[in-house]
Amino acid sequence: MRIQALPAQLINQIAAGEVVERPASVLKELVENSLDAGASRIEVDIEQGGAKLIRVRDNGAGIHPEDLRLALSRHATSKITTLEELERVSSMGFRGEALPSIASVSRLSIASRATGQESGWIVSSDGGDRFADPAPSAHPQGTTVEVRDLFYNTPARRKFMRTEKTEFGHIETQLKRLALSRFDVSFSLSHNRKEVFTLPLADQVMEQERRLAGLLGSGFLEQTIHLDREQAGLALRGWVARPVFSRSQADMQYFYVNGRMVRDKLVTHAVRQAFQDVLFHGRHPAYVLYLDLDPLQVDVNVHPAKHEVRFRDGRMVHGFIYRTLHQVLADTRPGQEVDRST
Ligand code: ADP
Numbered sequence: 001m002r003i004q005a006l007p008a009q010l011i012n013q014i015a016a017g018e019v020v021e022r023p024a025s026v027l028k029e030l031v032e033n034s035l036d037a038g039a040s041r042i043e044v045d046i047e048q049g050g051a052k053l054i055r056v057r058d059n060g061a062g063i064h065p066e067d068l069r070l071a072l073s074r075h076a077t078s079k080i081t082t083l084e085e086l087e088r089v090s091s092m093g094f095r096g097e098a099l100p101s102i103a104s105v106s107r108l109s110i111a112s113r114a115t116g117q118e119s120g121w122i123v124s125s126d127g128g129d130r131f132a133d134p135a136p137s138a139h140p141q142g143t144t145v146e147v148r149d150l151f152y153n154t155p156a157r158r159k160f161m162r163t164e165k166t167e168f169g170h171i172e173t174q175l176k177r178l179a180l181s182r183f184d185v186s187f188s189l190s191h192n193r194k195e196v197f198t199l200p201l202a203d204q205v206m207e208q209e210r211r212l213a214g215l216l217g218s219g220f221l222e223q224t225i226h227l228d229r230e231q232a233g234l235a236l237r238g239w240v241a242r243p244v245f246s247r248s249q250a251d252m253q254y255f256y257v258n259g260r261m262v263r264d265k266l267v268t269h270a271v272r273q274a275f276q277d278v279l280f281h282g283r284h285p286a287y288v289l290y291l292d293l294d295p296l297q298v299d300v301n302v303h304p305a306k307h308e309v310r311f312r313d314g315r316m317v318h319g320f321i322y323r324t325l326h327q328v329l330a331d332t333r334p335g336q337e338v339d340r341s342t
């Protein structure tokens with residue numbers, strides 16, 4: 001056979017295999033875009049576990065009408081323009097891949113009104129093949145992306161979708177992770193037109209703990225230690241549950257690096273080692289932790305969908321996480337007063 005260049009739609013569908021595993025991965029991409037657009041309010045509506053509809057509405061900066069179609073084309077992004085910017089990138093996205101990939105396996109529309117524009121505009125596409133010119137649309141400042149009939153044109157992938165309940169469970173988990181990453185943003189979630197949760201802005205630690213209790217249960221919060229430590233350009237803050245609140249599964253472990261949820265070997269190892277002396281074998285710690293460091297010290301460009309990062313100085317990061325948590329746990333051994341301000 002001779003060599004041929006693949007058509008754009010097929011290229012996007014192949015990329016969708018990496019980026020769009022299931023409805024929850026679509027949700028992640030859309031909400032991350034809203035966060036990157038500086039939204040302070042994000043509303044999510046789901047129908048039939050996301051198979052029928054995933055809608056994300058935000059009050060962010062919006063998309064310029066002339067850029068609307070570009071948003072749906074491959075490798076088009078407003079977030080970086082040079083390699084240097086990639087090395088210090090602080091936005092969640094930067095590949096310009098998500099929207100074209102999602103569009104290629106669904107019916108997608110974007111309605112948006114950008115800051116400074118007098119009206120909103122909408123573009124829609126069926127399977128990302130062709131899309132019509134943007135049409136005027138009544139939309140307040142911000143953006144609404146609707147993804148309908150996910151995988152309708154890729155039957156093999158549609159078969160991998162689980163029940164409505166399972167897929168919605170993944171969506172809820174995903175939105176929880178995102179909601180714990182940004183207390184300065186309000187979130188709401190509905191499923192089949194019924195409200196699942198509404199999370200108001202949470203600037204103060206007390207409000208943040210209310211969000212935490214709402215999402216992880218009051219049991220976690222009652223047994224939690226709040227920490228906030230900084231050393232040599234590294235900061236670790238958040239909440240760890242006392243050893244009495246250990247879990248039989250590693251199901252309450254949230255770790256964010258510069259605002260991005262990660263599931264990283266080095267990080268997990270450092271935390272586990274800190275808990276080693278205080279937890280019984282086979283028990284897992286519960287925590288919500290935020291590590292912040294200079295973006296130049298961490299490479300986020302590892303894999304489009306995996307929660308991996310690479311630290312420039314892994315040993316230093318490991319040591320800092322381990323020592324900080326070890327100290328916090330040692331300070332709060334049973335029988336001692338807990339100082340909630342440290
Ligand atoms: P990336 O996020 O990697 O740039 P995407 O395919 O997710 O790529 O999005 C493409 C572009 O569309 C973004 O760079 C951004 O300019 C624009 N965009 C997408 N969603 C939104 C949104 N909710 N608000 C404002 N702009 C958006």
Ligand code: MG
Nearest residue numbers: 029033093098
């Ligand atoms: Mg994106």
